[in-house]
Amino acid sequence: MPDKLFKVNREEYMLPGNRSCQGCGLSLAYRYLLKALRENTILTIPASCLTVLHGLYPTTSVAIPCLNCTFPSTAASASGIVAGLNALNRTDITVVAVAGDGGTYDIGIQALSGAAERGTDFIFVCYDNEAYMNTGTQRSSATPMGALTTTTPILTKQQNKKDMLKIMEAHDLPYLASTSAAFPLDLYDKFVRAKRIKGTRYIEISAPCPPGWIYPPKDTVKIGRLAVETGIFVLFEIEDGKFRFTGRSKTLVEKGSRLPVINYLERQGRFRKMSIEQLTQLQKWVDTKWNEYVRRAE
Amino acid sequence: MSNVQIMTGNQAAAMGVKLSHVQVISAYPITPQTPLTETISQLVEGGELKAEYIRVESEHSVLAVCISASAVGARVFTSTSSHGLLYMHEQLHWAAGSRLPIVMCCVNRGVGAPWSIFNDQQDAVAQRDTGWIQIYCRNNQEIIDTVIQAYRIAEAVYVPIMVCYDGFVLSHTMTPVEVPDADLVRDFLPPYKPHMILSPEDPRNINPVIFPWRRQDPEGVLRDGYMELRYKLQKAIEGAREAIVTTNRAYAEVFGRDHGGMLWTYRADDAEVILTAMGSLASEATVAVDILREQGIKAGVVGIRVFRPFPKEEVREVFVNTGAILVFEKDISYGYEGALCSDLKAAFYGTGNRAPIHNYIVGLGGRDVKARELAEATLSSLEAIASGNTEPKTQWLNCDTYLPETG
Ligand SMILES: Cc1ncc(C[n+]2csc(CCOP(=O)(O)OP(=O)(O)O)c2C)c(N)n1
Ligand code: SF4
Numbered sequence: 093m094p095d096k097l098f099k100v101n102r103e104e105y106m107l108p109g110n111r112s113c114q115g116c117g118l119s120l121a122y123r124y125l126l127k128a129l130r131e132n133t134i135l136t137i138p139a140s141c142l143t144v145l146h147g148l149y150p151t152t153s154v155a156i157p158c159l160n161c162t163f164p165s166t167a168a169s170a171s172g173i174v175a176g177l178n179a180l181n182r183t184d185i186t187v188v189a190v191a192g193d194g195g196t197y198d199i200g201i202q203a204l205s206g207a208a209e210r211g212t213d214f215i216f217v218c219y220d221n222e223a224y225m226n227t228g229t230q231r232s233s234a235t236p237m238g239a240l241t242t243t244t245p246i247l248t249k250q251q252n253k254k255d256m257l258k259i260m261e262a263h264d265l266p267y268l269a270s271t272s273a274a275f276p277l278d279l280y281d282k283f284v285r286a287k288r289i290k291g292t293r294y295i296e297i298s299a300p301c302p303p304g305w306i307y308p309p310k311d312t313v314k315i316g317r318l319a320v321e322t323g324i325f326v327l328f329e330i331e332d333g334k335f336r337f338t339g340r341s342k343t344l345v346e347k348g349s350r351l352p353v354i355n356y357l358e359r360q361g362r363f364r365k366m367s368i369e370q371l372t373q374l375q376k377w378v379d380t381k382w383n384e385y386v387r388r389a390e
Numbered sequence: 391m392s393n394v395q396i397m398t399g400n401q402a403a404a405m406g407v408k409l410s411h412v413q414v415i416s417a418y419p420i421t422p423q424t425p426l427t428e429t430i431s432q433l434v435e436g437g438e439l440k441a442e443y444i445r446v447e448s449e450h451s452v453l454a455v456c457i458s459a460s461a462v463g464a465r466v467f468t469s470t471s472s473h474g475l476l477y478m479h480e481q482l483h484w485a486a487g488s489r490l491p492i493v494m495c496c497v498n499r500g501v502g503a504p505w506s507i508f509n510d511q512q513d514a515v516a517q518r519d520t521g522w523i524q525i526y527c528r529n530n531q532e533i534i535d536t537v538i539q540a541y542r543i544a545e546a547v548y549v550p551i552m553v554c555y556d557g558f559v560l561s562h563t564m565t566p567v568e569v570p571d572a573d574l575v576r577d578f579l580p581p582y583k584p585h586m587i588l589s590p591e592d593p594r595n596i597n598p599v600i601f602p603w604r605r606q607d608p609e610g611v612l613r614d615g616y617m618e619l620r621y622k623l624q625k626a627i628e629g630a631r632e633a634i635v636t637t638n639r640a641y642a643e644v645f646g647r648d649h650g651g652m653l654w655t656y657r658a659d660d661a662e663v664i665l666t667a668m669g670s671l672a673s674e675a676t677v678a679v680d681i682l683r684e685q686g687i688k689a690g691v692v693g694i695r696v697f698r699p700f701p702k703e704e705v706r707e708v709f710v711n712t713g714a715i716l717v718f719e720k721d722i723s724y725g726y727e728g729a730l731c732s733d734l735k736a737a738f739y740g741t742g743n744r745a746p747i748h749n750y751i752v753g754l755g756g757r758d759v760k761a762r763e764l765a766e767a768t769l770s771s772l773e774a775i776a777s778g779n780t781e782p783k784t785q786w787l788n789c790d791t792y793l794p795e796t797g
Contacts, residue, residue, distance in 0.1 A: 131590055132590050133590065134462075134588060134589070134590065136458060143598065143599055144599065146595055146598055146599075147595070147598060147599075148598065148599050148600065148601060148605070149595075149598045149599065149600040149601075149605070149613065149614075150605060150606075150607040150613035151605075151607060151608060152594075152595040152598060154595065155593055156590075156593055157588050157589060157590055157592075157593040157594055157595075157596075158593075158594075158595045158596065158598075159457075159458055159461055159588050159596045159597065160595070160596060160597035160598055161454060161457070161458070161484070161597075162450075162454070162480050162481060162484050164450055164480075165450060165451060165453075165454035165481065167451075168446055168450070168451030168452075168454035168455055169454045169455075169457065169458045170458070171416075171444055171446065171451070171454070171455050171458075172414070172416070172444070172454055172455035172456060172457060172458030172459040172460075172461075172462075173458045173459070173461070173462055173588070175414045175416070175442040175444045175455060175459045175464070176413075176414055176442075176458060176459030176460070176461070176462035176463065176464040176466075177462055178442050179413035179414050179441065179442045179459070179464045180413070180462065180463055180464060182462075182589075185589075185590060202447055202448060202450075202451070203446075203447065203448070203450070203451045203454065205447070206446055206447030206448070206451060209447075210444070210445075210446075
């Protein structure tokens with residue numbers, strides 16, 4: 093067991109038993125991010141799998157105060173919490189908004205961009221399961237090329253994933269990071285760091301989803317790790333404009349041992365109809381992004 | 391000691407917000423509400439009003455800010471018009487369902503397409519079923535007074551309130567307004583005491599997924615299902631009638647101005663024909679009534695001040711002896727008739743009131759409505775009724791209703 097595990101907050105804010113699916117990557121990531129955020133936190137969440145995870149009235153599986161908001165309004169809802177707390181002179185509370193990729197990349201981007209431009213003092217978390225899972229796996233702009241979803245059921249998704257991290261970086265945030273449910277310590281560290289910084293912080297989490305990605309629930313960590321090891325998902329952080337690789341991605345750069353994306357794709361049913369051309373294109377897309385990052389890190 | 395100032399409806403609203411010690415404001419500009427958000431910006435930046443002013447990127451976000459700021463315990467305000475209000479539609483439901491005492495000014499404006507920036511009441515009337523209380527003001531004095539009253543009402547019943555007033559007709563027209571004394575307002579409206587607070591001291595999950603049926607909490611207590619919550623909202627809005635009336639009365643005692651609670655009347659006691667409307671249109675009707683009275687016609691006005699909760703008992707009482715009812719309104723429920731007319735008719739169902747009701751759609755998209763035209767319409771309706779034509783009908787006043795043959 094690595095030493096670092098001992099510094100993880102032992103308190104649990106996710107109570108035993110919640111309504112997410114078996115092997116849910118979000119559920120795993122959420123447990124650790126709440127541990128890093130600790131008690132003095134207020135959450136706001138839009139419609140998503142996370143709403144379901146939180147439980148059904150009158151019970152909840154999460155012991156941190158939470159305001160549910162409408163699907164498009166997550167970042168604005170956080171802005172209101174911050175404003176209300178400021179008006180009441182309560183400035184010691186961390187406000188955190190957590191949305192899925194649909195609630196971030198698509199319907200929520202207007203409010204998120206607005207809040208970031210205003211420099212609202214909060215952490216926005218996007219857990220990226222690469223589709224609208226709560227409504228049954230429809231395509232989002234975070235869905236990778238070649239993936240089957242219920243709204244791309246025959247031809248698969250034709251376009252590459254939107255580069256949301258780049259969009260958020262253009263907002264000149266003090267802190268921005270990507271992390272993965274499969275690397276809880278990397279995730280934990282980033283939330284601890286983000287909590288200490290003021291202003292709009294953005295963290296994106298790769299959150300594998302067994303029913304949506306079509307793989308056995310026991311493989312969530314394996315799939316999440318493969319995403320990082322193939323470079324299709326990269327672990328990094330940008331603090332005050334300075335980019336650096338973290339964790340497994342950092343060792344990959346150092347050792348040059350990145351795996352081909354096929355190793356990641358072949359284990360998921362959602363890519364079973366992908367064409368060879370799409371595979372080539374996707375690999376090229378991954379390589380280009382990866383090289384961009386490597387150049388920035390130098 | 392009276393402090394009378396000349397101001398527009400928008401300035402009156404802003405002054406009401408200042409006097410109400412609002413703590414969080416969020417707004418997005420739209421004609422004819424814009425000068426209100428601008429005046430509030432001046433008040434906040436000039437240090438006259440100590441509040442957080444969050445200038446967001448859309449009306450949808452505006453109400454998200456108000457909802458969550460209210461949920462942490464702050465008194466909040468916003469305002470909008472027309473497309474801004476429509477863009478908020480999802481959030482209007484969410485605010486009411488969250489039972490938060492948000493106050494919003496709706497500066498009434500016509501709705502596109504095609505674009506129109508001018509006044510009618512289609513915007514607010516179309517939001518009538520979102521769970522908000524709706525109060526319509528007839529003049530600038532009523533606007534400032536109603537904003538203050540609205541906080542007291544909303545915070546008593548935990549239902550958000552829309553204070554509606556006519557774009558341009560009131561929002562941009564300067565009239566003398568008596569500004570209430572700040573200390574008296576402070577006594578009348580104490581600081582907001584929230585009924586639920588989102589805070590780490592008492593963690594709770596607000597607005598989670600709920601089943602239609604009731605469920606037990608971990609202590610075994612049976613809690614509401616979705617339908618019980620809806621029923622409670624309905625009861626709260628119906629019950630707001632009480633708070634609206636008593637607040638109006640208390641306000642009159644302190645400040646000497648009585649705006650009528652649920653509705654107001656003008657020369658209606660002995661009236662054989664009653665003209666009814668909402669907002670400044672009802673004010674205009676009082677002029678029409680004076681014209682009609684000069685011609686020996688016993689006419690009166692009932693101004694509907696509160697549209698939701700609908701003043702069912704009050705209208706039953708006030709219309710009981712009239713021989714004819716004319717409903718003038720600046721909205722249309724497409725495929726039927728004016729929404730106010732339908733609601734009014736429904737209130738009479740099962741009562742002895744068989745007075746013929748004529749409905750006039752007027753002033754859409756800012757078309758001018760003159761008192762003389764209201765009087766003329768009344769005369770022609772009375773004539774039709776006298777000749778035995780008591781069929782309820784909806785007419786479009788001052789509108790070319792000739793439909794040319796197509797093809
Ligand atoms: C305005 C609006 N449109 C559509 C929906 C239906 N809806 C609820 S959750 C959801 C998808 C959520 O996807 P995502 O944000 O990726 O989160 P996930 O479900 O994957 O956790 C949709 C489309 C909604 N609640 N509101
Ligand atoms: S659908 Fe996917 S993201 Fe949603 S709860 Fe199930 S495993 Fe988690």
